[in-house]
Structure formats: C-alpha cells, structure tokens
Amino acid sequence: MAFIKRLGFFLVGLSIGIVFLTFFFKKKTEETGTSFCYFPNCRVLKDLRSKPISYSEDINELLASNKLDTLDINSFFTDGDIDFGNSDTKAVPCRTYVIEGTIKEKEAILKVKNCPSKVVVEQIILY
Incomplete structure (x- = not known):
C-alpha cells in the first residue's frame, strides 16, 4: 500500500x-x-472556590458599610489573576495568595489565606 x-x-x-x-x-x-483546570491559576482559584470563605475584621467593616459586596469578592475567585511572584505558596499551614482583579471597574488586589479547611480574605487594596 x-x-x-x-x-x-x-x-x-x-x-x-x-x-x-x-x-x-x-x-x-x-x-x-x-471543567479542565490544568494551569496553576485555574487550579488555585478552583481550590479557593471549593472552601467556605471567612473575612477579616477590616473586610467585615467594608461589608457592613456597604462599600463592598460579597459578590465583588467572589468575582476574584472566578475572574482573578494570581500574582505568584508576590504570593507565599510555601507557607504552612495557610498559603497566602495575591489575586488581581476588578471591583466596579476599578483595579484591585485581594490578599487571601488558603487554609486546609477554609479561605480567609485578609485585605483588599483598591486603585
């Protein structure tokens, strides 16, 4: 043939x-x-979405004053980009991630601690 x-x-x-x-x-x-998450950014965001979310005192104050909404924070976990250079991915037991995204059409950075049983939103920096 x-x-x-x-x-x-x-x-x-x-x-x-x-x-x-x-x-x-x-x-x-x-x-x-x-879904097929093979890239590091997608895998970390999927892991963050799968755990219960708790907020630090600063974030609770922003939520109480209606300057921020939980939907704004949750948008970081679906559409955000993780800055692995500024993140502490080797920390034990809770890894710290810096996620870049937008809130109400303004750029923002979200600092999150990824613990084995929960996710703690520590800080939001608005630009």
Missing part, C-alpha cells in the same frame, strides 16, 4: 476520532459541570 493511501486512512480515522471526542466531552462537561 502506498504511503499516500496509508496517510489518507490515518487522517480519516483521526478526524472521526476527534469529532467523536469533541461531542463526548462537550456533553460530559455540560451535564456534570466539570
């Missing part, structure tokens, strides 16, 4: 397999809500 013919069969089989896997995984992610 000529090389061109074998290459043609291979490409046809490969394309059928890719189409099958695309439909299979698309259906699976829609039904179960699973």
Whole structure:
C-alpha cells in the first residue's frame, strides 16, 4: 500500500476520532459541570472556590458599610489573576495568595489565606 493511501486512512480515522471526542466531552462537561483546570491559576482559584470563605475584621467593616459586596469578592475567585511572584505558596499551614482583579471597574488586589479547611480574605487594596 502506498504511503499516500496509508496517510489518507490515518487522517480519516483521526478526524472521526476527534469529532467523536469533541461531542463526548462537550456533553460530559455540560451535564456534570466539570471543567479542565490544568494551569496553576485555574487550579488555585478552583481550590479557593471549593472552601467556605471567612473575612477579616477590616473586610467585615467594608461589608457592613456597604462599600463592598460579597459578590465583588467572589468575582476574584472566578475572574482573578494570581500574582505568584508576590504570593507565599510555601507557607504552612495557610498559603497566602495575591489575586488581581476588578471591583466596579476599578483595579484591585485581594490578599487571601488558603487554609486546609477554609479561605480567609485578609485585605483588599483598591486603585
């Protein structure tokens, strides 16, 4: 069998397999809500979202004065970018992460402690 013919069969089989896997995984992610988080930023944010959130005294004062909303803080855990250079990822037992994001169209930085059982929001810096 000529090389061109074998290459043609291979490409046809490969394309059928890719189409099958695309439909299979698309259906699976829609039904179960699973997502593929392989990058460090995505993995850390997913871990932060999976734990209960508590707030420091400074954050509780901002929440009580209606200058800030919990939805604003939760948006950091879905749309934020983690600054690994300024984060302390080796601390034991609670790692500290610096998350950059926006609050009401203003840039902000959120400092978070990721403990084994909970997430503590420590500080918000608005620009």
